Amino acid sequence: MKGVIPAVALASALLGRAALGVDVNVDDDGSLKTAASTIAYGLMRFYTGNNTGDVPGNLPDPYYWWTAGAMFGTMIDYWFLTGDSTYNDETLQAIVHQGAPSKDFMPLNQTRTEGNDDQGFWAMTAMTAAEYKFPDPPSDQVQYLALAQAVFNQYVKRWDDDDCGGGLRWQIFSFNNGYNYKNSISNGCFFNIAARLARYTGNATYSDWATKVFEWEQRIGLISGTYDVFDGVSIDPDKSCKSVNQAQWSYNAGVYLHGAANMYNISGDGTWKQRLDGLLKETQARFVKDGILYEEFCEPNKVCNNDQEGFKGFLARWLAQTTRLAPYTTESIAPVLKATARAAAAACTGSPPTGYKGPAGTACGFSWLNNGAFDGVVGVPSQMDGLAAMIAPLAERGRAPFTAKTGGTSKGNPGAGSGEQRDPRAMRPITAADRFGAGLITLLFVVAVMGGTAFLVM
Secondary structure, eight states, rough: SSOOHHHHHHHHHHHHGGTTTTOTTTTTTHHHHHHHHHHHHHHHHTTTSTTTTSSSSOOOOTTTTHHHHHHHOOOOHHHHHHHHOEEEEHHHHHHHHEEEEEESSSOOGGEEEEEBHHHHHHHHHHHHHHHOOOOOOOTTOOOOOHHHHHHHHHHHHHOSTTTTTOOOOOOSSSTTTTTTTEHHHHHHHHHHHHHHHHHHHHHHHHHHHHHHHHHHHHHHTTOTTTTOOEEEEEOTEEEEEEEEEEOOOOHHHHHHHHHHHHHHHHHHHHHHHHHHHHHHHHHHHHHHHHHHHTTTTTTTOOOOTTTTTGGHHHHHHHHHHHHHSGGGGGHHHHHHHHHHHHHHHHHHBOOOOOOOOSSTTOOOOOOSSSSTTSSOEEEEEEEEHHHHHHGGGGGSSOOOOOOOOOHHHHHOOTTTTTTTOOOGGGOOOOOHHHHHHHHHHHHHHHHHHHHHHHHOOO
């Protein structure tokens, strides 16, 4: 795959520059698409996996593997909502390479430190590809639906009834720090994938598991009676789970909201409508300020890390998709997405001296509450947020995701991922560097959460 962005993308990006931060018309599809083209070009300039000698699907430091998975999910949304296929080859190559040869998003260069949430973001990207009829890989290569089914089956095997009465642990392997923590995003990936597989295939096994995961989250206290979604719970020495970390993040709310929309879509059930409505109401109360999406827990104090800077972009995408699955929510969601798109466009006006390879004046800042100014933050998460915000209003006039019965073409394998889980320790001895790296990632995450919790208490 060539390591050069096609000239047509550059031309489109340069033509779109004038729209950014000036007069983006959120009611005009052409205006949104032009602005999105510019931002997408800047985002893909961070990607190095299509360069000769690099690994397809990987982003350079300091970005983690799961961020790349989320980025390609955003690029599939971009293609589906704008019709621009400029980056389809890179996207397909990334998914197939990271999914194979194990066919379950457990690549050898990641497995050692891979968590259930990391694997889940790539699986949700594969599910998006199936639902949107993204161009299928050649028949002799792994298929999108089968990849999502493989991860679902592995989640089922990892479900842990012994501690906390159920739930997935954050980490897959016991030698990684965080193994004794059950977090909402790992279980949210499970719930989201199960709900979407249920809708796509019509198989009740998937919907049964979606219900089981959601109700476990409620029972253990990670989803409150008012539909707050808390970060996670530690497994106590007596195997009880009373220590709930009440930090709240926009992507936790979004992943459950989108899953609930899928469950309501296929069932029309009043219980799922109540859950969907509750999640939407709490999401808008907590993660919308002045009509615009923001990250409540860390954005006001400017303490969001690289990971957290990308969360509200995922929420924008899931809100947009919710309007297609439960159209009655459009009246509530559309004004937020339009206001957010205006604010994001105004913030995508940066010309940082380093760290950005897109056209000058098109780098997207992180905060959209900055009176329309570029805040100096530059990177994959903020650029991905900007792209998600710009394409989200297009969903209002888009179509619902496909299913196997409505034209979906991705081939599945219900038994995928059911084999014996490989032990990554058999690959080579674990080194001190391995332990230090995994521990450092976990330590930084915990410190950030604890600091944010102290801020909330104050």
